[in-house]
Amino acid sequence: MAEQISVEVVYALRERQDVVPVKVPEGATAQDAIEASGLLAKHPEIDLSTINKVGIYAKLAPLSTVLRERDRVEIYRPLIADPKEVRRKRAKEGKVMKKGGGDDAGGAEEGQ
Numbered sequence: 001m002a003e004q005i006s007v008e009v010v011y012a013l014r015e016r017q018d019v020v021p022v023k024v025p026e027g028a029t030a031q032d033a034i035e036a037s038g039l040l041a042k043h044p045e046i047d048l049s050t051i052n053k054v055g056i057y058a059k060l061a062p063l064s065t066v067l068r069e070r071d072r073v074e075i076y077r078p079l080i081a082d083p084k085e086v087r088r089k090r091a092k093e094g095k096v097m098k099k100g101g102g103d104d105a106g107g108a109e110e111g112q
Contacts, residue, residue, distance in 0.1 A: 009037035
């Protein structure tokens with residue numbers, strides 16, 4: 001009989017997180033632990049093939065990753081906004097604000 005290892009599978013929602021401790025055979029993958037956790041049945045919105053990514057201790061990992069004792073398998077929700085696009089928008093707004101502020105400051109100095 002194969003040795004069993006203990007791992008946690010976590011799915012965080014906005015209002016709470018589900019943490020499910022599971023025992024899986026040594027050599028089990030992240031996919032095996034997720035299936036054993038029951039979270040796929042409890043949260044039908046989880047789609048590991050296209051929408052949700054998976055990680056181990058906040059580091060992205062493929063579903064085929066072989067787990068070790070006490071690993072924490074995390075199922076990530078999709079992002080609401082693209083972080084690159086948000087940064088671009090902030091940078092663009094910041095440049096406009098700085099340029100406008102610079103012109104005002106320059107005009108005040110000229111009047112002195």
